[in-house]
Amino acid sequence: MFKTLVARARQGNRTIAYPAQDPDLPALFRGRPMLDPEKCVSGCARCVEICPTDALRVTERGPELDLGRCIFCGACEAACPEGAITFGRDWRLAASTREGLVVSDDRAIAIDALGRELRRLLGRSLRLRQVSAGGCNGCEVEVNALGNVVFDASRFGIEFVASPRHADGILVTGPVSANMKDALRMTYEAVAEPKLVIAAGACTISGGIYREHSETSAGVEGLLPVDLYVPGCPPHPVTILHGLLRLLGRT
């Protein structure tokens, strides 16, 4: 017992100060891509050719990037001879609409908080059931991290529960493999109304690199009504936490 207490003192308090302070992210962190239409002069479309998920297109107004497809590999930034695409450090990437994920400049991505009644119901206690539907365990690792002492989502009343019957919504990961489609639908149906759906990761939002595989449904779009889209491959835990807190009107 004494040794356990000594270890407790030694291990210290590790919970991050976010949202009171900005998170401490690594120097090379690839966050919100910033697109500068002014710099896209030649319209060479090298970014379009190199993108592994075809997330980019070049319009008359310059490049346009779909964060719902982007895996944040940075290949477009490296390929652009004019420096029109740069991956910034902004971790705030989630959106409440699918269209909101398509960016062509550096404006903030919109998240609409839930309505007053839902905020009253869920704002201080949100219980989610996680469903991996072809998720590679990358997104699952980062969702799991929300439960550790560093990100500690439970300090906001956000917890992952064992049964959909105990949940206020589901957080889905993966491109929705054909073999998980029924189980995902049944899990969603088992959650009592009102219920939320959160799509975490490029695969879940658009199918990501699996979007053309006949073995998947190219994500949840069209299968379930999504309340929050969290881009990334996988999204950083802080990106997921930010999206959830904004949805609940907590930041």
Add this chain to the structure above:
Amino acid sequence: MTRFLATSNAVAVPAEAIPVVEIEGFRGEVLSAVAGGARLLLLTGLSRGHEGTRLLAALADDARGEIALGATVVTSAYPALTPECPAAHHFEREILEQWGVHPEGHPWPKPVRYPPGGPPIGAADFFKVSGPEIHEVAVGPVHAGVIEPGHFRFNCHGEQVIHLEIALGYQHRGVERALRGGPRKASIHLAETLAGDTSAGHATAYCQSLEALAGIECSPHALALRAVALELERIANHIGDLGALAGDVGFLPAAAYCGRLRGDALNLTAELVGSRLGRGWMKPGGVAREIDGEALGQLKRRILVAERDMRNAVDLMWKSSSLRARFENTGILTESAAAELGVVGPPARASGIDRDARRDLPGPVYASRRPAIAVGDTGDVFARAFQRWREIEESIAFLAQVLDDPGSGAAMTAMKPLAPNHIVLSLVEGWRGEIVHMAATDGAGRFATYKIVDPSFRNWYALAFAMRGQAIMDFPLCNKSFNLSYCGHDL
């Protein structure tokens, strides 16, 4: 292995150099090699022609550091190897599912992944134990935690598990099919997400395949950085598993500390490449970027600090008698069962099998230096937990050496076209165990077949075996002590 072609890890050979032996001779070669101590690395369909389906076997001779390749051609059926070589059991089920060739005499030729076009998932018989008071417990595919899906069917007598059948396939995404005709721009990302917690492991195996087929060599610096990536991945996952095991028996201090320390290890990877899971680090031809001595020196200081905190956290575990009471003598996998089933990685070593691809079949990354290999003996949950801690210690000691001397040379060597009509086996000892990739090119130098064997493919059955006679309440603990990948199995 007299008639098979001898090669080694990440060395491409012309397809025509691989001997094609008639099925009886092929079986004889494989069975006598396995009886003589060799291991079945791979048994798979390779191509289909008018004469039948070509099967490829790869055998490892760990003592000599050699891989032997041999092929045969079969039509609609052939006498299964499984009755005499249990390690072939899952490979032969896969051959039936992927190639429609029936392994006659296989005791349980069920589908493996239920790809589109075949029977719907779950539409298969489960093994039934009969007798008075026998009952079944069905769990999944959606489980209680934040974890991938799979179905577990227990046949129990009271609380005791007589038999567990594990039915997977829910995560099938068609990666092997999609790789055919490549490499394409998304191929490396498919490799990185074969099992998302093993991005460095699978991406390294993939890159090694391409480099061998292109006939290029990575710089010593790039290879050193691959070793850094692989060992950081091992440390992060092992310490995370130790925390999860502590959590499963309600020992929360270690669960909390190890959860944080796993994040610290992931953050070290993020400092080097931006992604906590090392996405984008491996490239065919090398690694994403050179890293200077100062950054690597800083990494060394940080990993040594983390090691002290890890030691502090796991010491609490080993000194807790209530934790040990749950870990010891639970879920025993005997050395002979592990050997017969072809189990790999930490579960094999925890059962006393002294085998690790980093030493036995090292490939380019571990060719010149490697960590010491820890081996356990008791094969229970405690052994698999303690094995992880010993591997963390050895990995950190090895990392310290590599970080002091990170080699020289450029991050990238220019890729060349892949040699046409060649075959390569690429092995990497990932944190879960030996990863095997097999790439075969067509006449144009594109992938005709790309086969992936995640360590989970060979280890899932070991979990079912370890559960025999156990209390059903110990299943989560046993499961965590293996911590296998669903996606890696289902691909």
